[in-house]
Structure formats: C-alpha cells, structure tokens
Amino acid sequence: MYEKSSGWVHFSVVHIGVTLDISEDGRLSGRFPSDINLYPFDFLRQVLWSMNEATSGVLDIAREFAKAKADVVGNHYGNTNG
Secondary structure: OHHHHHOOOOOOHHHHHHHEEEOOOOOEEEOOOOOHHHOOHHHHHHHHHHHHHHHHHHHHHHHHHHHHHHHHHHHHOOOOOO
16 A cells, blocks of 8 residues: 555656546546545545554654754753753
C-alpha cells in the first residue's frame, strides 16, 4: 500500500497516470484532483490512514523539538520548572 500510495505526491508519473484516461476513440481526459469515485473504498481508507500516520509522526517530531528547545531556553535563563 505504501509503495502505491506514495507515488501520488507532487504530480509524479503515478499521480498523473491515474488521473488521466484515454478513451477508445483516442480522447484524453482527466481531472486534478483525481475523481475519488474511481478508486475502491478499501484503497482510499488505506491512503487516508497512511496520510494520518505520516501527519501524526511529523507532529510528534515537531512537539519533541519544541519541548527540547523550550527546555534548553528555560534552563539557559535559570528556569527550573521545566
């Protein structure tokens, strides 16, 4: 699931390929963002889950960084409250 869904970012070949369609008479059509109705529910659920996990991971790192920075700044100024 990760390999398939990670290709959807920043107009990659996968992203563009799944949003475009060529009809039998050779007409090219598509839309950005892609039509959500073209994908099975289980796939979309996995994509949304992976997006949520990635966002949560980035936010956890940002919180840890902010806490560590606050601890250093607080200790620098003699703050012992943490």
